[in-house]
Amino acid sequence: MSGSTPGGLGVVELNVGGVAYAASLATLTSQPNSQLHAWFAPGGDGVPKDAKGRHFLDRDGVLFRYVLDFLRDGTLALPECFRERERLRREAERYRLQGLVDLIAEDSRRVPGCITVGYRGSFQFGKDGLADVKFRKLSRILVCGRVSLMRDVFGETLNESRDPDHGLAERYTSRFFLKHSFLEQAFDMLFEQGFKLVGSAGSGTAGSATELKPGVDVEENRWNHYNEFVFVRE
Known part of the structure; x- marks a missing residue:
């Protein structure tokens, strides 16, 4: 894959809905059953690239930061008064990240x-x-x-x-x-x-x-x- 090195340690540049990100290949493929793994694992389906050569995902770019947080350490830390749990849940489902879906549901029930x-x-x-x-x-x-x-x-x-x-x-x-x-x-x-x-x-x-x-x-x-x-x- 362009932009990565053998062993999955390279950096992958992303354009997610117009928002630029960079993540290691190991992070993007850390969940074997996810859509991201299917796209970015060696021999995977791949995604199109934008004019700057970044891998383009036609998804919500702002919410993708929480997806990356989950991929990096398996946790979810939402800001106070976060209003888009339902949209984030849909993004997690689209990426086939069931662990993140479960964390969103747990977080929504936490505040008394x-x-x-x-x-x-x-x-x-x-x-x-x-x-x-x-x-x-x-x-x-x-x-x-x-x-x-x-x-x-x-x-x-x-x-x-x-x-x-x-x-x-x-x-x-x-x-x-x-x-x-x-x-x-x-x-x-x-x-x-x-x-x-x-x-x-x-x-x-x-x-x-x-x-x-x-x-x-x-x-x-x-x-x-x-x-x-x-x-x-x-």
Whole structure:
């Protein structure tokens, strides 16, 4: 292989998604079952080269630094408030690095904390002879807690548009909500990250004297409610 010496001790120059790296051939081939080993081991598949002669990988160049850390010493050390665990997991899977996939999963379950999930909703009833039909109707799922923790758990499904302090991760907020309205999806994401439900509460939100907004069904308005669920990871 160009750029390396016999015995696997040479230096390999890489262009990973536009970011330049250099690593020893021994590092790149340290995981025998990985895609990197298949590419760079003697007699391997190889990869194309860019105009400067560097081996080109069409992957996330910024996240590749953590892939190299794992290849070098078998560990994972992510910075505080790291927000891209899901993307890093996908990169690890693409490189067929199961050990790194396992470390990412372990790291995501390591930070303790509390997240509160709340929603305002109602039970909408069927009409035109279908009075026994009803389904849950949610307007928005709200999440409260430490910003960095909620970003780790909910990832790209988290909507931060109502929050004025986007840059500060080590703080608490009650202004985040989810981009979807599937309560069970939010619960599944919390359970997958090691959270447990420790408490819940609910109450009605509509009184008989409440003035209805135009287009609001009277019967449906009677069944308006607000619920909160508290999840904890120790």
